[in-house]
Amino acid sequence: MSAGNMNLTLKVWRQKNTHSEGKLVTYPISGISPDMSFLEMIDVLNEELINKGQEPVAFDHDCREGICGMCSMYINGRAHGPKRAITTCQLHMRSFKDGDTIVIEPWKAKSFPIIKDLVVDRTAFDRIIAKGGYISVNTGSVKDANNIPIPKDKVDEALEAAACIGCGACVATCVNSSAMLFVSAKISQLALLPQGQPERNSRVLSMVEQMDHEGFGNCTNTGACEVECPKEISLENIARMNREFVMASLTKKKKKNTGGGAG
């Protein structure tokens, strides 16, 4: 069934640039197939706007298969729309009814400035990663699979945390615009594995500091992020980050110049 038979009213956030005022603009749209993805529906809208000589709606997208995390849209008050554990590109029009009004907004947070229409600047996440969300030694060539024994449950937890695609839905949906789910996932994936140990303490300290510096809010444990996260990142990661942070702060030694060191 791919007949285009849905008529919808879209209210889309239009904003020229970061510094201009934005507002919701109403666009009636018809002939939408329930099998279309949400982004394809926006493609249809943009096609119509272009044909009418109007400016198309700017929106982010790349993979369109739920792995890149670009397609940030706040749909009817929910990050990535009404379904759980999916991105906007995985949302289909069959999740809506003929005649529905759909409000489409960009992520709204001080730390994610709007660039244009539905496109926001998420480089705050990149700056947090740059503060230690990696391992800075060369791992060399591929090792024997069981060279480093890692308990199965730790591997599972690390891989679950590593599923985070940096989409920002957690920030967008949080009343406090807190980035703690994202940051905790990035800290956990390394804190749980042997490879992450050498920089474990400095990583959590500097990433959390950068998170605050970017102006994200403070988590109050509402749990909204966990519900809206397309990768179902668990709140357990935030608890782990809190533990990691407190332990790292309490055991941090004053920096002293030990001299020497490899060049």
Place this chain on the structure above:
Amino acid sequence: MISIWKKVVMGLTGLFLISFLVVHCGINSLIFLNDGGKTFEAAGHFMGTNPVIRIMEIGLVIGFLIHIIDGFVLWYQNTKARPQKYKAKGGSANSTWYSRSMGLLGTLLLLFLILHTADFWIPNRANQFTTGHELPLFERMKNIFSQPLWVVLYVLGCISLFWHLLHGFRSAFQSLGINHSKYNPIIKIAGTGFAIICPFVFAMMPITMFFGWIK
């Protein structure tokens, strides 16, 4: 201060205030013995004069102040983190309203706390300071709770406390990094149980006194 420290302070002071509620609720429940407030006033006398308790009371005041100030700092920063609000709201689909309204519930509690300390704690300590004698607290309770408006205000305070604790009890453990599938169920049950029982027992005090069930 780093966000996570603010959270940890919130959790620690929150649990500390919960421990205070246990003691406060336990001692006040002695009025339900219906012995004309005898046992209650004896316990009150101990709490109001024992030097160790009086020193702990200073800790309690500081605990309240830190919790309240930290709460307002969190609330202020969190409001600032989203200067422009969404037009469409769908928060009810992913979280409870009371978990999103801890600042508001805390403010209601603060207003109640001002009213409540002005009714009992402040005049009693002031009297102790000036005359060296405690006020007859049981009589005072009966007088204050003979006014319908005060009964309503106190019950509203208890309702705010219920919502604050329903989220706060569990939230404190998460803030302190305690989230484990083995212990989460017991924390949830204890938190919900405490959030219901403690404010209920408190609310019964003005209600039973108003209706004259406590002589």
